[in-house]
Amino acid sequence: MIKKILIVDDSIVARMGLKKAIPKDMPYEFYEASDGASGVEQFKTVAPDVVFLDLTMPVMTGFQALDEIMKIDKNAAVIVVTADIQKKTMDRVLEAGALLVISKPPSQEEIRSSLEKAGKFKEGVMKR
Amino acid sequence: MNPGHRDILTELEKDAFKEIINIAFGKAAASLADIIGLYVILSVPKIEILQPGEIQQFIEREINETKGLNIIEQYYIGKIRGAAFLVLSYENSKLLLSLLDGAEQQESLNFSSIAMLEQETVTEIGNIIIGACVSKTAELLKDFVTYTPPRFIGGKFSGYDLPQKLFDKETYAIVLKTLFQFENKDISGHLFLINSVESLDWLKKAIHDYMKHYGYE
Amino acid sequence: MDTNNLYSTQICDMMNIGIVVLDKDFKIHYWNRWLELHSGIMPASIVGSNLFDFFPNLNNPKFIRNCKSLFTFGNYYFLSQKLHHFIFPFKPVSASEFQFEHMQQSGSIFPIRNDKNEIQYICIAVHDVTELVAYEQKLIEMTKRDVLTDIYNRRYLEERMKDEFEKHTRYCRTLSLIVLDLDHFKGINDTCGHQYGDYILKSIVAVVKPCLRTVDVFARYGGEEFCCLLPETDIEAATRVAERLKDAVAAQEYFFQNTLIKVTISLGVAEACESTRTIDALFKNADDALYEAKKNGRNRVVVAKG
Numbered sequence: 299m300i301k302k303i304l305i306v307d308d309s310i311v312a313r314m315g316l317k318k319a320i321p322k323d324m325p326y327e328f329y330e331a332s333d334g335a336s337g338v339e340q341f342k343t344v345a346p347d348v349v350f351l352d353l354t355m356p357v358m359t360g361f362q363a364l365d366e367i368m369k370i371d372k373n374a375a376v377i378v379v380t381a382d383i384q385k386k387t388m389d390r391v392l393e394a395g396a397l398l399v400i401s402k403p404p405s406q407e408e409i410r411s412s413l414e415k416a417g418k419f420k421e422g423v424m425k426r
Numbered sequence: 427m428n429p430g431h432r433d434i435l436t437e438l439e440k441d442a443f444k445e446i447i448n449i450a451f452g453k454a455a456a457s458l459a460d461i462i463g464l465y466v467i468l469s470v471p472k473i474e475i476l477q478p479g480e481i482q483q484f485i486e487r488e489i490n491e492t493k494g495l496n497i498i499e500q501y502y503i504g505k506i507r508g509a510a511f512l513v514l515s516y517e518n519s520k521l522l523l524s525l526l527d528g529a530e531q532q533e534s535l536n537f538s539s540i541a542m543l544e545q546e547t548v549t550e551i552g553n554i555i556i557g558a559c560v561s562k563t564a565e566l567l568k569d570f571v572t573y574t575p576p577r578f579i580g581g582k583f584s585g586y587d588l589p590q591k592l593f594d595k596e597t598y599a600i601v602l603k604t605l606f607q608f609e610n611k612d613i614s615g616h617l618f619l620i621n622s623v624e625s626l627d628w629l630k631k632a633i634h635d636y637m638k639h640y641g642y643e
Numbered sequence: 644m645d646t647n648n649l650y651s652t653q654i655c656d657m658m659n660i661g662i663v664v665l666d667k668d669f670k671i672h673y674w675n676r677w678l679e680l681h682s683g684i685m686p687a688s689i690v691g692s693n694l695f696d697f698f699p700n701l702n703n704p705k706f707i708r709n710c711k712s713l714f715t716f717g718n719y720y721f722l723s724q725k726l727h728h729f730i731f732p733f734k735p736v737s738a739s740e741f742q743f744e745h746m747q748q749s750g751s752i753f754p755i756r757n758d759k760n761e762i763q764y765i766c767i768a769v770h771d772v773t774e775l776v777a778y779e780q781k782l783i784e785m786t787k788r789d790v791l792t793d794i795y796n797r798r799y800l801e802e803r804m805k806d807e808f809e810k811h812t813r814y815c816r817t818l819s820l821i822v823l824d825l826d827h828f829k830g831i832n833d834t835c836g837h838q839y840g841d842y843i844l845k846s847i848v849a850v851v852k853p854c855l856r857t858v859d860v861f862a863r864y865g866g867e868e869f870c871c872l873l874p875e876t877d878i879e880a881a882t883r884v885a886e887r888l889k890d891a892v893a894a895q896e897y898f899f900q901n902t903l904i905k906v907t908i909s910l911g912v913a914e915a916c917e918s919t920r921t922i923d924a925l926f927k928n929a930d931d932a933l934y935e936a937k938k939n940g941r942n943r944v945v946v947a948k949g
Contacts, residue, residue: 308470311442311637354448354470381452386465386609402449457715461708546726550709557718570760575721575751 300417304329304346306337306363307379308355312402316350316379319409334358338366341374348416351396353380353387361394368395375416379404433475434598434626435633440473442633447471447602450566454558455606461554464525468559469605475598481620488603489513489616496545498552499579502560504571506629508599508622510560512552514615521613523547549576555606559617567632597623661731661769664755667714669694672764681733681746681771698731713754713765720752724772735773747776789863791841792848800862800870807860807874808922811915818874818915819881822929823851823888825867826907826941835899843897843906850891854884870929878914878946885910885944893942907942909933914947 303326307313313330320326329344331337335358341349349367353360360378367374378391381402388399397419400408418424435443448471455466476484489495494516501509514522523544553576564571600621607614623629655662656676664673671694674686684697695702709720722730724747733746748769755764787799795803804820811818825831825847832840844867851869855861860872871888873881889908897904911932919925928947936945 309441309445309448311438312445315637354468356470381449382468383452383456384459384465386459402445402452454716461711461715542725546723550705550720553718553720554709554712554716557712557716561716561718570717570756572753573719575719 300324300326300347300413300420302327302329302344302346302348304331304337304340304344304349306331306334306340306349306355306360307352308332309352312352312379315403316409319404319406320413321406321410334360334363334366337363338370341367342370345371347420348375348377348413350377350379352402353378353382353391361391364391364394364396375419377412377416434623435475435600435630439630439633440475442637443600443629444471444473446566446633446636447473447563447604450562451559451604453565454555454562457562458555458558461558462551465609467607467609469607472603474601474603476601477598481599481601484601485511485513485618488618491515496548497579498549498556498576500553500556500576501574502556502571503573504564505569505625505632506560506564506567506571506621507624509620510556511618511620512556512615513618514548514552514613518613518615519544519548522551522608525608525613545578549578552576555617559604560619563619566636567629568635569632599623600629659771661750661767663694663767663769664764665694665710665767666764669710671697678731678769681736682731700732701730710752710765713752714762717754717756717762722748722750722752724749724776730767730769736771737774743773743776746771747773792845792863794848794852794869795860795862797862797864800860800864800872803860804872804922804926807872808915808925810874816875817877818872818925819876819878819912820915820925820929821871821873821881821885821888821910821912822864822926822933823869823871823885823908823910824933824937826909826937828867831904831906835904839899843904846895846897847892847906847908850895851888854887854891878912881912881914882944882946885912889942889944909936909941910944911936912944912946 301324303320305313305316305328307316310332313332317328329340329346331340333355337349337351337355338358340346351360351363351367355363358366360380364376364378367376372395374395376396378396378399379402380387380391380399383401391399397416398412400412415424451468451471455468458464458466472488474484496514496516496519498512498514499509500512501507553573556576557573560571560573600623602619602621604617605614606617621629655673658675659677661678661681662673662675663671663678665671671690671692674684674689679685689697712718713720727748729745729748730750731746731748733748735743735746749772750767750769752765752767754762755766757763787795789796807816807818810816825843828840828843831843844863848861848863848869851871852861855871856873858874860870862870862872864870871884873884876884889910892906892908895906897906911929911934913919913925913928913932915925919928932945932947936943939945
């Protein structure tokens with residue numbers, strides 16, 4: 299069951315858009331961070347069920363934040379949402395432990411299906 | 427809309443524009459990797475609203491170096507219009523040359539010819555990088571642009587004047603800056619896009635249309 | 644629209660530039676009259692073919708990279724004559740002082756969009772810049788030459804000395820320099836007049852030049868002083884060259900109003916080595932040796948102590 303969602307992105311507009319794209323059928327709790335470092339902090343205190351993580355951010359990049367999060371919880375469900383759509387980038391974040399990578403701007407359909415997958419992953423029905 | 431104000435874009439519009447640029451540059455990097463066969467990293471773009479008189483200083487502060495630079499300038503004209511500057515250090519230009527082509531013919535050339543070859547290669551790559559970033563930005567804003575030939579303007583910005591046809595001294599310009607890196611090759615450079623605000627209303631509308639389309643509004 | 648089409652076809656055929664239109668697969672869709680004129684290929688026999696079948700010189704990574712960029716980004720690509728010399732290997736139109744094997748061309752490539760604003764074709768526009776390049780080369784050549792003797796001048800010598808010295812330090816290439824000076828030239832000028840002095844200078848050049856290789860830089864340094872910059876030459880070989888020059892000049896006989904005049908030269912030779920850190924140091928070594936040769940009786944070669 300996905301309840302707590304953490305969105306880490308330096309752009310307010312991107313966070314807004316992402317929240318809007320999330321289906322309204324569930325009473326999700328949203329947490330937000332605007333850079334990698336505070337994203338990791340929030341992850342520690344909130345322990346979210348799923349994280350939407352941007353890659354290009356100030357203070358700490360998404361790559362570093364991803365590494366930190368995986369260190370804290372190797373079962374974390376991190377969905378990388380990025381404008382960097384080079385194959386090498388996708389390979390790199392998947393190898394670092396991201397559950398999924400979706401390109402910016404995400405469509406409602408992509409968000410819905412990625413939440414579904416994250417849910418299954420959390421229940422142990424689906425592997426990485 | 428009076429373009430004589432520093433707050434010609436609201437914070438939200440600026441943020442949205444930055445996100446558009448971010449996505450555009452991401453697409454640009456992916457296509458660049460395909461075309462020149464190098465993995466490119468583009469940093470978070472920086473957006474500043476500046477007066478033409480402040481731009482030179484801004485650029486010099488951002489690149490943090492004033493000597494040993496190769497600068498390529500190119501103008502683009504569409505609904506968005508302005509001047510692009512690609513700044514590479516002299517050392518990085520040499521590396522780039524050896525990476526792309528021409529390295530094998532260097533031996534047979536005299537030194538002034540090598541300098542010219544370097545200049546031409548940097549100009550060619552500048553043309554492609556600027557073209558990639560500008561065209562993908564235009565594409566997201568449902569615009570397309572044409573370009574003037576890229577011009578090698580030498581080693582420093584001081585004494586350089588922005589073209590008056592594009593920039594009125596009284597108005598502001600929307601300045602975008604990104605750092606690009608060719609991974610594993612230790613080559614990095616700066617890209618500046620100085621957008622005129624001549625079609626500010628159009629730009630605002632394009633930003634809002636984009637936000638609406640993706641549910642941001 | 645129809646009139647527009649009518650105009651554009653005529654304009655493309657009348658313009659003094661080459662215009663070819665290609666698709667993503669480099670298939671030729673349009674070939675204008677200028678190209679027909681200079682290539683001898685009729686549009687009917689080239690339209691529909693692959694560009695590289697006719698012009699394999701363009702089938703290179705750089706050209707393809709830039710065309711791909713055009714189709715993806717819709718930017719321009721500029722082909723400068725300085726780097727490429729030509730796009731299509733055509734014969735030059737008129738013979739000029741400088742014989743070019745090919746017409747010198749500069750060009751640009753730009754995208755052509757369809758009514759949906761998608762880039763469907765690219766267009767290459769080619770200009771003949773042969774005449775311009777010929778002028779440029781003539782001017783460049785003029786800045787290198789000495790007016791009287793037509794050998795290289797001091798400006799060019801200094802440029803080449805810098806280049807060759809750089810090669811010496813960077814790639815450890817051997818490099819030698821001969822500085823030579825006519826003996827008692829002032830006497831010839833005083834007794835026979837400057838016109839005769841000029842004649843002697845030109846004659847000496849005519850004697851020295853055939854003794855040197857084409858890679859050597861023979862230049863008039865000033866007055867009656869000349870330099871020979873000898874790349875890839877060590878001090879022994881350079882000394883042999885210097886001796887040969889001395890003997891060749893001494894063997895000549897000149898007459899002024901039926902009086903026999905013998906002309907000799909003194910020469911200083913030096914090689915770039917570890918102690919010569921700069922090109923100026925090399926020059927000074929050779930010049931000092933020349934001074935020794937003058938002091939020791941002229942018509943001789945002195946080798947700098949390395």
